[in-house]
Amino acid sequence: MPTTRGWALLGAGLALVVLWWLLGDEELLMAAAFAIVGVGASLAYVQLHQPVLRMGRRLGSTAVHNGDTVQVTLTLHNPGSRPVRNLTVVDDVEDLGVASFEVEGISAETGVTATYRVLCRPRGVYRVGPIRATSSDPLGLAELPAPDGPVDQLVVYPTVEILEGFPVVRGQDPTLAASRPEHAQRGGEDFYTLREYQRGDDLRRVHWPSSARTDRLMIRQLETPWQSRALVMLDVRSAVYESGEAFETAVSGAASVITHLVRSGFDADLWAGDPHAIDASKYGAAMERLALVQPIAAIDLQSVATQIRHKGGGGALVLVTGSADRSLIGVQQLLSRDYPTSVLMGASSTTPQTITGFHRLGVATVTVEPGGNWAERWMTSIGDSWDSASAS
Secondary structure (H helix, E strand, O other): OEOHHHHHHHHHHHHHHHHHHHHOOHHHHHHHHHHHHHHHHHHHHHHHOOOOOEEEEEEOOOEEEOOOEEEEEEEEEOOOOOOEEEEEEEEEEOOOEEEEEEEEEEOOOOEEEEEEEEEOOOOEEEEEOOOEEEEEOOOOOEEEEOOOOOOEEEEEEOOOOOOOOOOOOOOOOOOOOOOOOOEOOOOOOEEEEEEEOOOOOOHHHEOHHHHHHHOOOEEEEEEOOOOOEEEEEEOOEHHHOOOHHHHHHHHHHHHHHHHHHHHOOOEEEEEOOOOOOEEOOOHHHHHHHHHHOOOEOOOOHHHHHHHHHHHOOOOEEEEEEOOOOHHHHHHHHHHOOOOOEEEEEEEOOOOOOHHHHHHHOOOEEEEEOOOOOHHHHHHHHOHHHHHHHHHO
């Protein structure tokens, strides 16, 4: 099809035809014919030189953190017996930018590469591609596209800060006395006890002999192996955040804690608005969830906490929010028996009155301004208080 230049020349040719018809000047007719025939010749040229290309893409990394830069390399190979000339190659990274290259030509059975960089911001999951290539005539009057190239996915995780220090929670050391057994939904090997089936339980753990005796489905409860456990809950209620920046800061805090706990050997879970918590040891899945999470207008945190309590678990509880309210205090109180060590992380420019209530419950608190950094405040606020609360 004609390019913008080709359409302009074709329009000029038609205008000259009209002028010739009005004025009768044969030179106008000759100029019109030259313009129209030129565009027609260009269309014939590109039809005879259809581009046949094999296109590929290599991402420096398919998963990066907010603010990182990714290098993208495009490969174009001409498998045909004739050269492909006058190529324009365009690669689109959804919402992050467009890269465009001009390639004079690719000889038969050879290839070229092109490289560009993408600044990955904000967090999210982005579509990369497809690669689009068009071949034009030497005058740039007509072009013909090649078949589209591949499409890839780029995941941009939230910003992660390096945190130091973590709690000594029950279950980490066999010599620590536990007030009650801890139960695992995954990873446990030892049979501990039986309990009645609850909606959502794994049916593979049904103890059929006991179920037959009691006429009720009974589930085998497994004992947690000796290791540290933690649950990170990201408050997704939009009402507790004063701005979008505050929510992004909270998401970054949750991502930082998850990264810190997983690297420190914790058996950690993440809840971020889903029906069930995510196993954070599957780091990519947990971080992708945080890459996509958005605030929700209404959600019942008490019901969520009740479901988590029924599932079992225990260890350290990390609540990440904006301005903490009484509902969050209720969540902490509901889970405190299973999670005796608790931390509240708040992203807010003001200090809510409920902070005093959390302090009375022995909850360590870390607060930052929206857009602020967690690492320094984590060290200042957590340090000794978390360790002493865990060991008591």
